[in-house]
Amino acid sequence: MKKQNKELNVYEAFQLRMDYIFSEFQNVYIAFSGGKDSGVLLHLVMDYIKRKGITKKLGLFHQDMESQYQLTTEYVTAMYDKFIAHIEPYWFCVPMATRTAVGNYEMFWYPWDDEKPEIWLRPMPAMPYVYNLSNNPMTTYRYKMLYKDHAKQFGRWFKQIHGGGKTIGLIGLRADESLHRYSAIINKKYTYKGENWITETAENVWTASPIYDWQVDDVWIANSRFGYDYNKLYDMFYLAGVHVRDMRVASPFSDEAKHSLNLYRIIEPQTWTKLVGRVQGTNFAAIYGGTKAMGYKEVSLPEGHTWKSYTKFLLATLPEEVMNNYLEKFKTSIRFWARTGGGFREEVIQEIEECGYSIKRNGVSNYTKDAKAKITFRGIPDNTDNVKGTIDIPSWKRMAFCILKNDHNCKFMGFGLTKFQQQKKKAIIEKYKNSL
Numbered sequence: 001m002k003k004q005n006k007e008l009n010v011y012e013a014f015q016l017r018m019d020y021i022f023s024e025f026q027n028v029y030i031a032f033s034g035g036k037d038s039g040v041l042l043h044l045v046m047d048y049i050k051r052k053g054i055t056k057k058l059g060l061f062h063q064d065m066e067s068q069y070q071l072t073t074e075y076v077t078a079m080y081d082k083f084i085a086h087i088e089p090y091w092f093c094v095p096m097a098t099r100t101a102v103g104n105y106e107m108f109w110y111p112w113d114d115e116k117p118e119i120w121l122r123p124m125p126a127m128p129y130v131y132n133l134s135n136n137p138m139t140t141y142r143y144k145m146l147y148k149d150h151a152k153q154f155g156r157w158f159k160q161i162h163g164g165g166k167t168i169g170l171i172g173l174r175a176d177e178s179l180h181r182y183s184a185i186i187n188k189k190y191t192y193k194g195e196n197w198i199t200e201t202a203e204n205v206w207t208a209s210p211i212y213d214w215q216v217d218d219v220w221i222a223n224s225r226f227g228y229d230y231n232k233l234y235d236m237f238y239l240a241g242v243h244v245r246d247m248r249v250a251s252p253f254s255d256e257a258k259h260s261l262n263l264y265r266i267i268e269p270q271t272w273t274k275l276v277g278r279v280q281g282t283n284f285a286a287i288y289g290g291t292k293a294m295g296y297k298e299v300s301l302p303e304g305h306t307w308k309s310y311t312k313f314l315l316a317t318l319p320e321e322v323m324n325n326y327l328e329k330f331k332t333s334i335r336f337w338a339r340t341g342g343g344f345r346e347e348v349i350q351e352i353e354e355c356g357y358s359i360k361r362n363g364v365s366n367y368t369k370d371a372k373a374k375i376t377f378r379g380i381p382d383n384t385d386n387v388k389g390t391i392d393i394p395s396w397k398r399m400a401f402c403i404l405k406n407d408h409n410c411k412f413m414g415f416g417l418t419k420f421q422q423q424k425k426k427a428i429i430e431k432y433k434n435s436l
Helices: 010-024 036-052 070-086 147-161 179-186 216-226 233-239 262-267 269-278 282-288 307-316 320-340 346-354 396-404 419-432
Strands: 027-031 058-063 087-092 167-170 195-202 205-208 342-344 359-364 373-377
Touching: 010 036, 010 167, 010 216, 027 036, 027 147, 036 058, 036 070, 036 216, 058 070, 058 147, 070 087, 070 233, 087 147, 147 167, 147 195, 147 205, 233 262, 262 269, 307 320, 307 396, 320 342, 320 373, 320 396, 342 346, 346 359, 346 373
Parallel strands: 027 058, 027 167, 058 087, 167 205
Antiparallel strands: 195 205, 342 373, 359 373
């Protein structure tokens, strides 16, 4: 395994982190998706508690996304059975708002939607530790809440049922999976005693990423060296020619998974036939997810259009609610770049000027580690591909790509939820908080 310094490898570093966790926290649970990272984490933790003689049971938390591969369900079931003597099992099959990036007619879909049981991909699991709307004990759950919020609220509830005390959830997040995950580790605002791999999520509740410095090779070396069980879906991915770094277990309709939707047809055709009827745009995404039709790689500008006119054309083809969502994002971006601006290194600013874009210096950025000059744009450029020093500048082309990618949150442009969307989210929570 890769050495992180002269003294410890990642396995040894993990053991020290476990020592720290069990000395600092009273309540511990593991978030288990059935993927390779959460799978190796589960086995490592189970090995640790057996070796240390820890008899207190750990929580095991699984969010069943309904649309997952049958092989994933089989693996999760097998791991609950294997470790049942050492865990408090919690397997949730409840409606949760989950992002869909396969079409522009649904921004979210809801696993185990009680309003559409006739199109569920599979029957509700029947184990005694499976919780749905009829037997849900989680008092912090709100009807059709965001699935990420559901995960956070589980931590609060887990603390409550154990009488309070410092509570921590262990997650199999690795920094080398993506720049986004790397940033999630190093750019923490609320850490635990300065440990960046531990994040506060609520009062006296944290999450920890004890394998954050592992690489994908480390995961498979551990599985081989220690004889750990793993999701056999990865064998099927391998046979299908998927590169090891691209093998992921996720909701099939997400940004990360939509380009590999076609694998369902090959690996589990019986699941695929149900997916098509579950969420609008599934078949289109499977056929065109890796093509220009959905903003993958380079997209050619249609003849007779500028990127600005093409963006307006694409907006006009959308349902009103979805169109307004994009318009709000685009207007916010245009205002930001006209009035506030972003911070850049001096050489990047010079390159932007040399490329002929009309900009104005606007003080110093407060959002960068170094004192970088802020610049605003006099009008949004049509296309900024000729600027090589950065991609973080506005253009109508980036707006068009957001639409083509079904990127409703405009992450491609660096957006999160707007203030209005946050308020709307709160209103939905209020509306349904007494539904159960």
